[in-house]
Amino acid sequence: MILLSYATAIIIFCIGLYTIMVRRNLFKTVLGLALMESAVLLIIVSSGYIPGGVPPIAPFSGQAVNPLPHAFTLTAIVIGASDIALALAFIVKLHRHYRTVDLDRIRGLRG
Amino acid sequence: MTLVLAIMLPLLSAFLIPFFHLARKTLSAGLISIMGLASISAALAAAYTGWYSPAVSLMGGWAPDIGIALVGDRLSSAFLLLTSIGSGAALACALEKFGGGPWRFYALFFLLLGSMNGILLTGDLFNLFVFYEIFSVAAYLLVAFSMSWQALEAGLKYLVLGTIGALFILLGTAFTFMATGVLNMALLAEALASIPRETLTAISACLVLGLTIKTGAFPVHFWLPDAHSSAQTAVSALLSGVLIKVSIYALMRVCYIFFLGTNGTVFLAITVTGSLSVLGGHLMALRQDDIKRLLAYSTVAQIGYILIGIGCASAAGAAAAVFHTFNHMLMKMGLFITAGNLSEEKGTREICGLTGLWKSHPVWVAAFAVLSAAIVGMPPMNGFMSKWFIILSSAGAGTVIPALVIAAGTVISAAYYLRILSAFISPGEGSSSGLPPSVPRKPRRRSISFAIVGSFALLCLVLGVMAFSPFFRECFSSIGQTAVDVEAYVGLVTGR
Numbered sequence: 001m002i003l004l005s006y007a008t009a010i011i012i013f014c015i016g017l018y019t020i021m022v023r024r025n026l027f028k029t030v031l032g033l034a035l036m037e038s039a040v041l042l043i044i045v046s047s048g049y050i051p052g053g054v055p056p057i058a059p060f061s062g063q064a065v066n067p068l069p070h071a072f073t074l075t076a077i078v079i080g081a082s083d084i085a086l087a088l089a090f091i092v093k094l095h096r097h098y099r100t101v102d103l104d105r106i107r108g109l110r111g
Numbered sequence: 112m113t114l115v116l117a118i119m120l121p122l123l124s125a126f127l128i129p130f131f132h133l134a135r136k137t138l139s140a141g142l143i144s145i146m147g148l149a150s151i152s153a154a155l156a157a158a159y160t161g162w163y164s165p166a167v168s169l170m171g172g173w174a175p176d177i178g179i180a181l182v183g184d185r186l187s188s189a190f191l192l193l194t195s196i197g198s199g200a201a202l203a204c205a206l207e208k209f210g211g212g213p214w215r216f217y218a219l220f221f222l223l224l225g226s227m228n229g230i231l232l233t234g235d236l237f238n239l240f241v242f243y244e245i246f247s248v249a250a251y252l253l254v255a256f257s258m259s260w261q262a263l264e265a266g267l268k269y270l271v272l273g274t275i276g277a278l279f280i281l282l283g284t285a286f287t288f289m290a291t292g293v294l295n296m297a298l299l300a301e302a303l304a305s306i307p308r309e310t311l312t313a314i315s316a317c318l319v320l321g322l323t324i325k326t327g328a329f330p331v332h333f334w335l336p337d338a339h340s341s342a343q344t345a346v347s348a349l350l351s352g353v354l355i356k357v358s359i360y361a362l363m364r365v366c367y368i369f370f371l372g373t374n375g376t377v378f379l380a381i382t383v384t385g386s387l388s389v390l391g392g393h394l395m396a397l398r399q400d401d402i403k404r405l406l407a408y409s410t411v412a413q414i415g416y417i418l419i420g421i422g423c424a425s426a427a428g429a430a431a432a433v434f435h436t437f438n439h440m441l442m443k444m445g446l447f448i449t450a451g452n453l454s455e456e457k458g459t460r461e462i463c464g465l466t467g468l469w470k471s472h473p474v475w476v477a478a479f480a481v482l483s484a485a486i487v488g489m490p491p492m493n494g495f496m497s498k499w500f501i502i503l504s505s506a507g508a509g510t511v512i513p514a515l516v517i518a519a520g521t522v523i524s525a526a527y528y529l530r531i532l533s534a535f536i537s538p539g540e541g542s543s544s545g546l547p548p549s550v551p552r553k554p555r556r557r558s559i560s561f562a563i564v565g566s567f568a569l570l571c572l573v574l575g576v577m578a579f580s581p582f583f584r585e586c587f588s589s590i591g592q593t594a595v596d597v598e599a600y601v602g603l604v605t606g607r
Contacts, residue, residue, distance in 0.1 A: 013278075013282070017275070020271065020275065026267075029271055033271065033274050033275070033278075036275070036278045037274075037278060040278055040281045040282050040285060043282070043285045043286075043289075044285045044288070047285065047288065047289040068288075069288070072237055072285075072288075075237075075241060076240075076281060079241065079244045079277075082244075082248060083244070083248065083270065083274050083277075086248060086251060086252070086270060087267065087270050087271065087274075090255065090263055090266055090267040090270065091267065093258070093263050094260065094263050094264065094267065097260045097263070098260075106264065
C-alpha cells in the first residue's frame with residue numbers, strides 16, 4: 001500500500017520534470033513545477049505513516065503516526081505556494097509585454 | 112547568542128523597512144546604512160565567535176536530534192566574512208546609486224542577507240532548505256527588480272531552474288529523513304554510514320544535482336548568464352560575488368559531511384562538473400559581445416575552478432577552493448561594478464562600443480586592468496595563487512586532467528579579457544564630444560563605487576603576496592581542515 005504511494009509520487013515527479021523540459025507554454029511550465037512539488041510533498045507525508053497509527057493529537061491511545069513530516073509538509077507548501085505565485089506574477093508581466101505565453105516567441109535572451 | 116543575532120538582525124531590518132516606509136513615506140539613506148552596519152557587524156561577530164571558539168546554539172534549548180542547531184565553525188566564519196564584505200560593498204553601491212528611495216529593494220536586500228547568514232550557520236538539513244528558499248525568492252525578485260522585459264525573463268528563468276533545484280534538494284532531504292529519521296547534519300553524518308548503498312546513491316544524486324543547479328555549474332548554467340547580466344549593477348555584483356558563494360558553501364558542507372566517508376563517487380562527479388564548467392564557461396564567454404554577459408559566463412568558469420578544488424576531497428583542495436572563492440568575490444564584484452558604471456556612461460554594453468575609455472576614465476580602466484589580470488591569473492596576483500593551489504591539490508588527488516583543463520581555460524580567458532582591455536584603450540571617436548559637460552558632477556557621484564573597486568583591486572595584489580606568508584597559509588589550511596574533519600563537527604554538535 002505504502003509502496004504504491006511512493007511509486008505514484010515518483011511518477012508524478014517525473015511527469016512534472018518532463019512537462020517543464022518539453023512544453024513551450026509558460027503556464028504548463030508552472031503546472032510542471034506545481035506537480036513536482038506535490039510529488040515531493042506526497043513522499044514526505046506518506047513517510048510518516050505507520051500502519052494502524054492514530055492521529056497524533058494530545059490525548060491519544062495506541063501508536064500515533066509520525067507528526068514531524070506533517071510539519072515539514074506545511075512549511076514546504078507555504079514555500080511552494082510563494083514560488084508559484086511569483087512565477088505567475090512574472091508570467092502576467094511578461095504577457096503584458098509580449099501578448100503571448102509561448103516560450104518560442106518570448107526568448108529574447110538566447111545565446 | 113551571536114549566531115542567532117546574525118540571522119535575526121537582517122530579518123528584523125527587512126520587516127521594519129516597510130513600516131518605516133508607511134510611517135514616514137520617505138526612507139533616509141542614513142537609516143538604511145545604520146541597519147546595514149548593524150547586520151554586517153552581527154555577522155562579523157558571529158564569524159569571530161566561530162573562528163576562535165566554534166559555537167553551537169540550540170534553538171529553544173531542544174537537543175540536536177529534535178530541534179534546530181546553529182553551528183559556527185571555521186568554514187562558516189570564513190564564508191560569513193566573505194558575505195559581509197561582499198554584501199557591504201553591494202549595499203554601499205546601491206545606496207550611492209538609488210539613495211534611500213526604493214524601499215522594496217532594501218527590504219529584499221536585508222531578507223537576502225538574513226537568509227544567507229542562515230544558510231551559513233544552520234546545522235539542520237530541512238532548515239537549510241527553508242533558508243535556501245527565502246534566499247532564492249529574494250534573489251529572483253532582485254534580478255527582476257528593474258521590471259524591464261529582460262529582467263523579468265531572466266527572473267522567470269532563474270525562478271524555474273532554481274525551483275527545480277530546490278525540489279531536488281527537498282526530495283533528497285525527504286529520502287534522507289525516510290532512511291534515517293533525523294535531519295541534524297551531524298547526526299546524519301553518523302547515520303548515513305549504515306544505510307543501504309542504493310539509498311545512499313539516491314540521496315546523493317538528488318542533493319548534489321539540486322545544489323549543482325543552484326550553483327550554476329556548466330550543464331545546468333542557463334539561468335546564470337541571463338540573471339547576472341540583466342540585473343542592475345549592484346545586484347549583478349551581489350549575485351556573482353556573494354550569492355553563488357553561498358551555494359558553494361552549501362554544496363561543500365553537505366558533500367563533505369555526508370559523503371566524504373561514504374560515497375566517493377560524489378567527488379568524482381563534482382570534479383567532472385567543475386572541469387566541464389571551466390571549459391564551457393570560458394568558451395561561451397569567448398563568444399559574447401555584451402560585456403556583462405561575458406563576465407557572467409566567466410563566473411561559470413570560475414565556479415568550475417572552485418568545484419575542482421572541492422572535488423579533490425582533501426583538506427588542501429578545500430582550502431584552495433575557499434581561497435579561490437574569496438578571490439573570485441573580490442575580482443568579479445570589482446569587474447561587475449566597473450563594467451556596469453562604464454557601460455552606463457557610454458550607454459551601451461557592447462564591447463565594441465566601449466572605446467576611448469582610457470582617455471576619459473583612466474583610473475577605472477586601470478582598476479579593470481588590475482582585476483582582469485588577477486582573474487586571468489598573472490603570477491603575483493591572488494588569482495594565480497589560488498589557481499596554483501587548486502592545480503597542486505587536484506594533481507595530488509591522483510588525476511592530472513583537471514589541472515590541464517585549468518591551464519587551457521587560463522589561455523582562453525586571457526584572450527577575452529585582453530579583447531575588452533584593447534577596446535577600452537583604443538581611441539574611440541566619441542570620447543571627447545559628449546563628456547566635458549558631465550565631467551564636473553559625475554566623479555563625485557560615483558566615488559564610493561570607485562573606492563570599493565580600487566580597494567578590491569588593491570586587495571587582489573595584497574592577497575597574492577600574502578599567500579606566501581606562513582600565517583596566512585596556516586589560516587586557510589585550518590579552514591580546509593575544518594571542512595573535511597567530519598568527526599570534529601559531529602563532536603561539536605553532539606557535545607561528545
